Amino acid sequence: MAELKNTMEIFKLLDKSNCRECNEKTCLAFAAAVFKGKRQIGECPHLDRETIEKYSGKTKRAQSIEEDMADAVAQLKGKIPNIDLTATADRVGGRFSNDKLTIRIFGRNFSVDSNGRLFSDIHINPWLAIPVLNYILEGGETPVSGKWVPFRELSNGMVRNPLFQRRCEDPLKRVADEYTDFFADLLDIFDGKQVDNLFDSDISIVLYPLPLVPMLICYWKPEEGMESSFHLFFDATAEDNLHIDSIYTLTAGFVHMFEKIAIRHAVK
Ligand code: SF4
CATH class of the missing domain: 1.10.15.40 (Electron transport complex subunit B, putative Fe-S cluster)
Structure with missing residues (x-):
């Protein structure tokens, strides 16, 4: 019916x-x-x-985004038993032992076993689980080039760039402008590495949300009547290692986590 x-x-x-x-x-x-x-x-x-x-009882209620995402996580976990985790570990920059593939996410361990069960030192929400599982199932393999490009310059980034700016760069810029300990938190909580100031930025920090998908955060402080500026860059190979939608989801998940931490803990 x-x-x-x-x-x-x-x-x-x-x-x-x-x-x-x-x-x-x-x-x-x-x-x-x-x-x-x-x-x-x-x-x-x-x-x-x-x-x-x-x-009676035949209405198909529209699912919430959260329910959609929970379904997506369950589907991706269901595919894990079909892949060889030992070979996958080599491909994605992870290691395999005791029936678990482990990769590093923001400096913390994230593991999946051959039954698709997840284990992690960090809180796993669907915004993180979906891109990480996609990376394990289909991503990885291409070595990082060391060439940084903005999101819009990734092959399929331009069309998604307005959303990326709105949901990822703008909120992080607001946090950076407002909370003085923002960058210290990035270094401490997300295992960020301070690097030479790239693109003439005042602060440059590299994060590793996935082993082969690094992210560069650059912040230019306000000066002489000019507003501050904030940009995220990805390695030029990012799309070879992770689908553009997953790059967006992963970054949005990071932003969401960071906003929550900043609001809860940061001291102005
Ligand atoms: S659904 Fe329409 S017809 Fe039925 S009781 Fe309500 S107002 Fe009346």
Whole structure:
């Protein structure tokens, strides 16, 4: 039997009299409530028994992003038993022992066993688990070149760059501007490595969210009436080692983690 996939499909079944006997202001409001799972279709007294029996419990509620992401993690974990973790360890810059492939994420261990179970020293949320599992399943192999490029200059980066700026660079710039201990935290918590000031930036820090996908953070302090500036760079090989969507998800996950830490702990 077909599911009711949206509010309008439910609305079409109603008599559209807006009689309010269901205590909703309109039939459309009732249909929306049914679709959200707040009301049962049988609560409209004007529907015949056949329609109620046919469609009761047949609404397909739209999943939240969190539910979608949890499903994606479960699907990716389900693929792990099909790969050779020993060979994968060589490909992705990890090591294999005691039935576990281990890679370093921000300087911490992240392991997956042959049954797809995850073990980690850092909190694993779906924003992190999805790109890391994609990296293990399909990424890696290409050596890091040492040439840094902005996200927009990655082969498929330009079209995603506005979202990347909004969700990744802008929030990190705000944290950098606001919290004086921002860079010290990057070094301490995320195992960042301070490097020579690249691109004439005042501060340059390299992070390793994945062994073959390093990230360079550059910050230019405000001066002489000019605003500060903040940019993230990736190795020119980044897309060879990780799909562009996973690069975005991984960075957004890092930003989310860092914002939470900054808000909770940082001292202005
Ligand atoms: S009781 Fe049925 S017909 Fe009346 S407003 Fe509610 S949904 Fe519409």
